[in-house]
Amino acid sequence: MNKQEQLKHQVALAALEYFDDYDMVVGIGTGSTVNCLIDVLPQVKSRIDSCVSSSIETTRRLKEHGFHVKELNQTGPLSLYIDGADECDTHNRLIKGGGGALTREKIIAAASDKFVCIVDESKMIKILGSFPLPVEVIPMAQSHVARALVKLGGQPELRQGFITDNGNIIIDVHNLKIIDPLKIESQINDIAGVVCNGIFAYQKAYVTLIASKNGIKIQN
Numbered sequence: 001m002n003k004q005e006q007l008k009h010q011v012a013l014a015a016l017e018y019f020d021d022y023d024m025v026v027g028i029g030t031g032s033t034v035n036c037l038i039d040v041l042p043q044v045k046s047r048i049d050s051c052v053s054s055s056i057e058t059t060r061r062l063k064e065h066g067f068h069v070k071e072l073n074q075t076g077p078l079s080l081y082i083d084g085a086d087e088c089d090t091h092n093r094l095i096k097g098g099g100g101a102l103t104r105e106k107i108i109a110a111a112s113d114k115f116v117c118i119v120d121e122s123k124m125i126k127i128l129g130s131f132p133l134p135v136e137v138i139p140m141a142q143s144h145v146a147r148a149l150v151k152l153g154g155q156p157e158l159r160q161g162f163i164t165d166n167g168n169i170i171i172d173v174h175n176l177k178i179i180d181p182l183k184i185e186s187q188i189n190d191i192a193g194v195v196c197n198g199i200f201a202y203q204k205a206y207v208t209l210i211a212s213k214n215g216i217k218i219q220n
């Protein structure tokens with residue numbers, strides 16, 4: 001394991017503290033940090049009734065580890081959702097979607113009481129926007145949405161060869177200064193053809209666990 005993999009493993013272990021009940025139905029995100037979580041999840045298996053998954057890949061991994069995966073429509077609200085992020089600011093506002101699962105991730109975050117975000121320290125930033133902002137778009141709206149994103153000050157780039165689990169495309173927006181995340185999240189959502197964007201300001205994390213060489217920091 002290299003250093004970053006070790007940090008992801010440590011923060012995944014720290015997240016197990018939040019499995020504090022029995023028969024829990026938990027939301028599970030997508031990405032390499034969450035993959036570390038799924039690998040250690042059997043340690044709290046007795047507390048988990050089932051999982052709601054944010055992607056086909058996460059579903060595959062959960063089933064491989066013997067977990068029961070349910071549809072969100074079967075479960076009602078969830079008490080806990082755990083996921084990673086591409087960027088996190090000091091207010092637990094995030095950029096997500098590097099893995100392209102942002103829409104399902106935002107839905108599960110919205111349906112959960114507590115969104116626990118797990119990151120290593122490389123994800124922490126002062127102002128969101130260094131990481132290109134993923135925007136999920138209905139394919140026929142690609143050009144229209146790209147023009148609207150340019151008007152907002154960004155440089156849109158189609159994610160080549162990538163189709164989301166929902167059958168849509170991803171436009172990654174470079175050089176967007178996200179000074180007011182709530183405002184830009186709404187403005188992008190208002191563009192016709194946008195399904196979802198990767199700013200999680202309305203659905204910010206309840207708490208972020210940050211792994212560094214000095215241990216785990218809890219950011220409320």
Ligand code: 5RP
Pocket residue numbers: 029030031032033034083084085086095096097098099100101102105
């Ligand atoms: C996937 C995501 C991931 O949470 C994000 O990309 C972080 O992934 P990783 O843990 O691999 O750095 O939003 O859509």
